[in-house]
Amino acid sequence: MKKTTSVFYFSIAIAALFIFWGMIPANKLPDYNLGAVSTAVHSFLIDKFGWFYLLAATTFLVFCLFLIFSKYGNIRLGRDDEKPEYSNLTWFAMLFSAGMGIGLVFWGVAEPISHYYEPPAGEGGTPEAARTAMRYAFFHWGLHPWAIYGVVALALAYFQFRKKEPGVISRALRPIFGDKTNGAVGVVIDTLSVYATTFGVATSLGLGAIQIGGGLSHLFPSITNNFTTQLMIIIIVTFLFMLSAQTGLNKGIKILSDMNIILAVLLMFFLLFAGPTNFIMDVFTTTIGSYLQNLPSMSFQLAPFEQSDWPKSWTIFYWAWWIAWAPFVGTFIARISKGRTIREFMIGVLAVPTVFSALWFSIFGGSALYLEQFRHIEIMDVMNEKGMETALFFMLYQFPLGAILSGLAILLICTFFVTSADSATFVLSMQTTNGRLNPPNSVKFIWGIVQAAAAVILLWTGGLEALQTASIIAAFPFAIIMILIVISLIRSFQKEPIAKKRI
Template sequence: MRKVSTVFYISIIIVILFIIWGVIPASKLPDYNLGAVSTAVHSFLIDRFGWFYLLAATTFLVFCLFLIFSKYGNIRLGEDDEKPEYSSATWFAMLFSAGMGIGLVFWGVAEPISHYHTPPAGEGGTPEAARLAMRYAFFHWGLHPWAIYGVIALALAYFQFRKKEPGVISRLLRPIFGDKVNGAVGITIDTLSVYATIFGVATSLGLGAIQIGGGLSRLFPAIPNNFITQLIIIIVVTFLFMTSAQTGLNKGIKILSDTNIALAVWLMLFLLFVGPTSFIMDVFTTTIGTYLQNLPSMSFRLTPFEQSDWPKSWTIFYWAWWIAWAPFVGTFIARISRGRTIREFMIGVLAVPTVFSALWFSVFGGSALYLERFQHISIIDVMNDKGMETALFFMLQQFPFGTILSGLAILLICTFFVTSADSATFVLGMQTTNGMLNPPNSVKFIWGIAQSAAAVILLWTGGLQALQTASIVAAFPFAIIMILIVISLIRSFQKEPIAKKRI
């Protein structure tokens, strides 16, 4: 434990205090419980600064696209003659598994169906509502979130592997703040990054347990989706990811990530061919076109004249959520991206996950919309009655081999679940040991137990939603930090010799 930084101790104290706050019954603190305070702060930020989230996310995307086509794209994330540490297939599998894999499984059916019945504009349940539902699903899981991840990941990889800085967020701002990043300013920035990571992952652990429980309950009605079932799931998953975490990056996470992608592709192809294949591919083709065509207008869409809460409830919420997750995902992507050029890195981070997400939503969301529109099977009623976590399993059971598909989906959620938690312990270890590339197992063990304990306690008290909201509050100051990181990168790139070689 001698290798841990001050950030480690401060973060542990914050975790304990927030868990205590989260388990205090609302009746004891009616106006000041975690749920009430975090919701009030989050609502204030979304209402007053929703425009800021939209402008920031779009700025990050424009910056990433600029780097692909600029002279800086030739800069290598490491020494000039260094080769990538991982193959392209393994690299993609690892970044995708940590980035949003479990979210795609959860929202692949639920989000398009929700948009179909409550669209961003116009009436629900119409052909136009279906088109908008798919377009916005592509939008929310496409280029923008991966640009947010890409900015942090690029900066960390560049400063760590090329400039030999420790792999912590605060050191990315040295070109702006100088040696102040070694003091209180740096500790504050790094603590904010750990705060967003630990609570974001703890929330995902709880929500993942709920969805696995919902799937098991759907397949085996004798198993109730209650706290006891969810507790057992978290205990089993904790054992698995803690075992994996002790084996290091090149064994546990690498093997799990490859398994994730194989399972995801098999499940997607299976449904593609047993489902309405032609309809799904038509949806994919037409939605890709309308997504790219409407990308600028969607990127800046607010509703000041209609006074609709739809953008706040979906787009702005998502952008804040991705920004809150950026320290975690960005740190992990940076760690596995050594040796790639900036151009190769950005194309990989932006294009490959966006296309895969589009295919995923076309297959799962498209199949669900096909059932709603042409088979008159109401998935929204199941979601309203049994919860969003059951939508995927209900939809799968409407097709041939539905039980097999549901079993594969549960297995996929489990592997994504384990990989995300495993990756999080690795990232938290790095961020609290001054950026060690291979943090001690003891530190990873402590963070693994901490995030699982937070998930269990808040699942028991019903505080997961409050914790999710509290973690998203961190997105506002971190968005400002990300803007400073962009400025810091530009200043550093301008000093690179490669900038003088090509025009």
Template sequence: MKQTTIVFYVSVVIALLFITWGIIPESVLPHYNLAVVSSTVHAFLIHKFGWFYLLSATAFLIFCFVLIFSKYGNIRLGSDDEKPDYSYKTWFAMLFSAGMGIGLVFWGVAEPMYHYYEPPVGEGETAESARVAMRYAFFHWGLHPWAIYAVVGLALAYFQFRKKAPGVMSGVLRPILGKRVDGVTGVAIDTLAVYATIFGVATSLGLGAIQISGGLSHLIPAINNTITTQLMVIVIVTVLFMLSAQTGLDKGIKWLSDTNVALAALLMVFLLFVGPTNFIMDVFTTTLGSYLQNLSSMSLKLSPFEQSDWPRSWTIFYWAWWIAWAPFVGSFIARVSRGRTVREFIIGVLLVPTVFSMIWFSVFGGTALYLERFEQANIMKIMNDAGVEMALFAVLQHFPFGSLLAGIAIILICTFFVTSADSATFVLGMQTTNGSLNPANSVKFTWGIIQSVIAAILLWTGGLQSLQTASIIAAFPFTIIMILMVVSLLRAFRQEIGK
């Protein structure tokens, strides 16, 4: 591990401390255990600074659109004659698989169902609440999160490939902070990025294990959806993604990303045609128009007069979650975007995954709403009784080849699981080896084991929700870092164009 920096050792120590804190029973620390402390801090940030998250996320989206049409759009993320490392197909597959894949599978049915029964305004279980449910699903998984990822990814790619700076978060801020990025300030910034990545990805691994276990129990009744099954899933998938991680970016991650998108498209297209096709396409068209029409009002919507917690429970939570994920996803898409222009990068990162997500929610969420409203399918009851992880399988069982579809869905979740963990080990390796484009296998192996152990221990102790909350707390300071990234980028762009 000769490549490792002090950030590696500080981050490992922090990870071990949080694991220890997370498994301490509430009876031992009734007022200071991880669940209580993280929930208290998170609630404070959400309630006091919800407006800050909304304004920041919207500003990042506006910044991205401005860059598309600006004179800076022609700047290449690399030397002037450099060509992209990956084809469009592989590039889109990689950034999408790392950014949202497993989350879309988990929430594609569940989120519209929640909004349908408990909309932000008005009564639930109505035609209007169904329309609002789809619109907010588009909103939460659309342009805003990808703008957040694009800001971090663009800053890292520009400074690493154009300016030859180390591919770490602190390196992006050198135009503002100067030599301070080489000292304690830089270590703190990079450690925060590693912290958010470790715990954010570990949470997703835990959620993925829960859904795989639930799918297996649905498909094979002899398998019980228990903590034992979930831990076995983590062990098996850990072996798979560690094998993939050792093959490098151009083999394991590339192949798995292409496979992910192919499987997701296969499942989506099949359900589109065996399901209520006209209804799904009508939902997509109508919701797209409603989303674009209401984008500005949704972007800044709070409920000060109604005193509703809905925006904080959903939109602000999501924005904080995406910002907490930005160090991981931004680092990864920066690494695979060498050779693109600024304009090409932003258009690709913003639009392609957004459109795919919208189609996904139209097919799976739209089908679920159709079954719930017109076929009395009781999908929400199944979610309440058997768990949110069963929502997708509750929909698939209503169609021909339901068991086959469920099997494909389980494989898809597994491949997304492997890709997310594989990508995370690569990013953690980069961030703790001063931005090395090819971190040592020993470093990636260490981070892979740490992620899986965190997910397994917190599943066992019931602390997964606490970990998710703890990871989101990192979003607040990282939002400030992202604002500084925007300033640093603009300063560097102006200097370059002015030459």
């Protein structure tokens, strides 16, 4: 373990502390268990600083759009003559699989249906509520989250491949803090990044196990979606992603990412043509226009006069969640983006996943809304009775070859599950070995065990939601770090000889 840094040991200690805290039953410490404390802190931040999350996320999007059209877009993430390491298709597949894959599968049906019955304004269950539901699904999974990821990824790729700094968050702030990033300031920043990544991914592992269990239970009624089933799923998936992690970036993650895209496209087009095709494409076309038209107003919507909690429960929660995930996804995207220009990088990171997400929600969310509105099949009742994880499978069974579609969906969730965990193991190892591009297998093995153990223990104790809330708390200080990253990038870009030559 000579190649690890102090960040590794601090992070392991913090992970252990929070896991053991999460194991304490709520009745033992009613006011001081992890769930109670994290919920109280999170509620305080959302209530008092919701506006800050909203302004920060929109600022990051404006900054990314500015870079596309500015002279700085010509700067290459590497040497001036360096070429991209991966093809465009493989690059898109890898960044998308790490960024949102399993979340899209989970929320593709559940979120539009939730918004349809409980819209941000107006009466639920109406055509207007359906239009609003689709628009906000596009909004929550579109340009804003990928701008958040893009800022962190750009900073890491730029300073690592062009400035030859170690690939850790703290070194992206060297133009501001100077050599202090080599000391305690750097350790604090990097430990915070690892903290957010560890618990964010552990939560996703748990949620992924719950949804796979829900799908298997729906497909095979004899299987019960309980802790034993979820434990077996995590054990199998952990074995698979640990095996993949040992093969390195160019084998395991690359192959799985390509497989993810193939399975996702197959499932999408299968449902597109098995379902109400014209309706789905009409929804996609209409909602794209509505999303772009209403993007400025939605980006600043907080409903102070209505005293509605809807923006806090959905938009602000999502923005905090994406910011908490930014160290993980940003580090991974940076690692696979060497050799691209800033303009190429930003267009790819913003446009491709946004369009894919929009098409995904149009097909899955649109099909669900079609069933609700025109065939009077109430998916919301199923969600309330059996959980949100069953919404996708119940919806798929309403169309031809529903069992095959459900099986394909379970396989897709599994591959997304393995890819996300594999990517996270790789990223955590990078972050705790001073940004090594090929971290040791021993470090990847340790982080894989930590993630799996955290997910299992917290599923068992019911502390998964508490851990999710605890990880989102990291979004507040990290949002401030991201603002400093933007300032640091601008300062560094202004000194670029390439930018000056091309004014």
